Amino acid sequence: MLWWLVASPAAAAPVSVTDFTGHEVRLDHPARRIVALTPHLVENLFTAGLGDRVVGAVRYSNYPPAAKRIPRVGGYNSLSLEAIVARNPDLVVAWAEGGSPDIVRRLRALGIAVYVDDPRRLSGIARTIRDLGVLGATEAVADRAASAFRRRIAALRQRYAGRAPVTLFWEVWSDPLRTLSGAGMTGAVIRLCGGDNIFADAPTLAPQVSIESVIARKPQAIVASGVAETRPQWKTYWQRWPTIPAVAHDHYVTVPSDLISRPTVRLAQGAADLCRGLDRVRAADGKR
DSSP states (O other), rough: OGGGOOTTTTSOOHHHHHTTSSOOOESSOOOEEEESSSHHHHHHHHHTOOOOEEEEBBBTTOSSSGGGGSSBBOOOOOOOHHHHHHOOEEEEEEEESHHHHHHHHHHHHHTTEEEOOOOOHHHHHHHHHHHHHHHTTEOOOOOOHHHHHHHHOOOHHHHTTTTEEEEEESEEETTTEEESOOEEEEEEEETTTTEEEEEOSSSSSBOOOOOOHHHHHHOSSSEEEHHHHHOGGGGGGGGGGSSSSHHHHHOEEOHHHHHHSSSTTTHHHHHHHHHHHHHHHHHTTOOO
């Protein structure tokens, strides 16, 4: 017998939260069938104790391993309304920065509850997990996970707050050369580790930049995530410009993309990896 057929009256009671856009998400009972429209929300649902209720996901939903077996409802920019509705969800979780806002509007018009996630700060990850726990009546599991994440971030902040800043260039891609600004979650992680992003003031989140501008700003470190995984020889690109301090001193730092680009509890591990990498640069330069 399914759990909700034998649940207590309290477990079947209505639940509600306010999502990141200010929209109140109300359910007559805790969510039983959930569709997640980004990989990071699939992961957050598992973290909140709701993995067994995720009945639809998008391509690249690869963590935890069980997520690979969830039926697909499209991709990042190719969501299928028909496939989502066919999964008969009572809750859809979406990301404000991904997919299609039109999908959210159309789902709500069909009477399907949609929670929109949009964490801009590290604390937002904990909030998302707690919200999902409320919507699924798994608050105890969600609260433990959120609290553990907050403790790990607080410990990193305490450890690295007084360290000497390290100027860095964050490489998203090399052709064309693309980086990240100081906005967004990755910017928050860089600051947490005492990094000083040389393009923090860029007006867009992922601007295209020139090699001349990188040379002029003299980064002490070059950091890469996804490009380091898809192009193992990515460092050879930089050897043409030995006047850049990071190149001259072989100060390269890599972080697995899934650990640093997805707003999940694993971001604490990605942050720890970045912090250690920047500390190696400090140690080599005789600065702590």
